[in-house]
Amino acid sequence: MAKWGQGDPRWIVEERADATNVNNWHWTERDATSWSKRKLKEVLEGLVVEGEAGRCEIGDLKHVEGEASCNSRKGKLIFFYEWNLRLSWKGTVKESGEKHKGSVEIPNLSEENEVDDTEINVSKKKGEGDVLKELMRTEGTTKVREALRDYLKALKTEFTLGMILPTKAPVGQELTTERRPSGNTTQDSVSPQPVDTVGVKIPTVRILMREMFNSSADELYSIFTTKELVQKFSKCPAVIEAEKGGKLQMFEGCVSGEYTELVPSQRIVLKWRCRSWPDEHYATVALNFKDVVAQTELQLECKGVPVSSEESTRQCWKQQYFEEIHILLQQSKESME
Numbered sequence: 001m002a003k004w005g006q007g008d009p010r011w012i013v014e015e016r017a018d019a020t021n022v023n024n025w026h027w028t029e030r031d032a033t034s035w036s037k038r039k040l041k042e043v044l045e046g047l048v049v050e051g052e053a054g055r056c057e058i059g060d061l062k063h064v065e066g067e068a069s070c071n072s073r074k075g076k077l078i079f080f081y082e083w084n085l086r087l088s089w090k091g092t093v094k095e096s097g098e099k100h101k102g103s104v105e106i107p108n109l110s111e112e113n114e115v116d117d118t119e120i121n122v123s124k125k126k127g128e129g130d131v132l133k134e135l136m137r138t139e140g141t142t143k144v145r146e147a148l149r150d151y152l153k154a155l156k157t158e159f160t161l162g163m164i165l166p167t168k169a170p171v172g173q174e175l176t177t178e179r180r181p182s183g184n185t186t187q188d189s190v191s192p193q194p195v196d197t198v199g200v201k202i203p204t205v206r207i208l209m210r211e212m213f214n215s216s217a218d219e220l221y222s223i224f225t226t227k228e229l230v231q232k233f234s235k236c237p238a239v240i241e242a243e244k245g246g247k248l249q250m251f252e253g254c255v256s257g258e259y260t261e262l263v264p265s266q267r268i269v270l271k272w273r274c275r276s277w278p279d280e281h282y283a284t285v286a287l288n289f290k291d292v293v294a295q296t297e298l299q300l301e302c303k304g305v306p307v308s309s310e311e312s313t314r315q316c317w318k319q320q321y322f323e324e325i326h327i328l329l330q331q332s333k334e335s336m337e
Contacts, residue, residue, distance in 0.1 A: 032068040032159055034327060035319060036081065039154055040064060043147040044087060049140040053131035056091030056140060058104065066109075070160055077160055081152075083109040089122075089140070091132040100132050101125050104144060115148050159319070202278060205310050207302040211322045215329050217265045217289040217296045223325055224268055224287065233324040248272075251320065257282065265289060274313065277306055283313075298322075 040061060047058040068081035085106040092099050102124035109118050120141050124133040213220050223229045225242035230250065239249040241259065248257045254275050261269035272285040283304040290297040305313045 029069055029071045030159075032070055032081070032155060033066075035159055035323065036068040036083075036151070036155065037064055038323065039151050039159075040083070040085065043150045043154075044085075044144065047140075047143050047147060049089075049091075049135060049143055051135045051139050052094065053135045054092050054094040056089050056132055056136055058140070058144070059088040059090060062086045062088055062103070068155065070155070077156070079111055079155065081109070081111055081155070085109065087144075089136055091135070093132060102133060102136065104136065104140065106144070106148075109148060115145050115152065118145070118148065120144055158315075202281065203307045204283075204304045205307050207300070207305055207310065207314055207317075209300040209302075209314070209317060211298045211300075212292070213296050213298060213325065213329060214294075214333075215296055217291050219329075220296045220298065220325075221265045221268070221289055223328065225262070229328070233328040234320070235324075255316075257285075260284075272302070274309065274316070277309060281306065 041064075044058060044061055049056040049058070063086035064083065065085075066081070066083035068079070068083070071078040071080070083106065087104040087106075088101065089104055090099065090101045102122065105121045105123070107119055107121070109115075122133060122137045122140060124130070124136075215223075223233065225240065227238060227240040230238045230240050234250050236250065236252050239247055241247045242262060244259060244262065246259045248259060248270065249255070255272065256275070257270045257272040259268070259270055261267065266289055268285075268287040270285040270287075271282040273282045281304075283302050285303075286301045288299040288301075290299065300317060302313065302317070
């Protein structure tokens with residue numbers, strides 16, 4: 001038997017911020033399918049291909065079938081993805097001005113093949129204009145492969161933020177300098193903020209984010225305070241007691257807290273924490289709903305986030321809240337049409 005303090009370090013949990021998954025040893029999985037569909041549209045749609053023959057542009061992602069996931073085991077990330085994609089393209093012949101259309105098919109984008117070895121098929125509707133088909137088969141295929149690399153790079157960096165957790169919380173450390181929370185996306189609006197210290201004594205930071213939703217303030221407020229709607233966008237059972245002092249629990253207990261202020265259709269304030277944070281440490285989350293011409297701007301302020309969890313917390317709100325609520329709103333709109 002090992003002496004006290006000399007056991008396998010993978011199982012030592014004292015003073016660790018991620019005691020629920022010590023040293024990232026256990027298998028965890030995150031579904032990347034919905035995120036991937038949006039990212040593939042982002043990197044592929046609108047690509048421009050130009051050459052001596054003319055100019056082409058890739059249009060809509062007409063067909064996207066497959067799935068993607070990221071798994072963490074023993075501190076390593078393992079990716080699984082398999083996609084069948086079909087895109088439209090249109091172009092104009094330089095000399096004649098003729099316009100032609102076609103499609104680009106990617107029957108098997110998966111981790112089993114390198115992007116350079118992935119099959120990409122270009123076709124064109126009947127008629128002349130083969131010079132454009134050839135342009136798409138050569139230059140267009142190169143552009144598509146570059147976009148697929150961008151998707152895979154984002155899958156392995158942007159999507160995985162927060163999956164490999166810190167192994168020890170910086171408890172008791174003091175920060176005396178000011179710090180700028182990172183973030184340069186259009187959804188985020190961040191200004192320099194000093195580090196705050198709340199709850200247990202750890203260095204913390206404030207996160208500010210803004211997101212536009214195609215809904216009324218009433219509808220968006222309901223999505224955050226109605227159990228059935230929370231369970232729809234989070235895809236997990238939830239505890240939602242939308243009253244002052246009421247409890248909140250989401251994502252199989254990964255997020256928990258308490259409602260401290262509710263102003264219908266205007267404002268929600270929460271005590272909010274991630275399970276991986278030091279025990280009893282909570283951030284204060286304020287959600288403000290602003291009507292803006294048939295849309296609602298959600299302004300989020302999250303104060304007291306541990307510095308080591310800043311990026312993973314930002315991605316939690318962006319990916320697990322905002323992006324999933326967008327999908328829920330779109331599904332609701334389609335069901336009413």
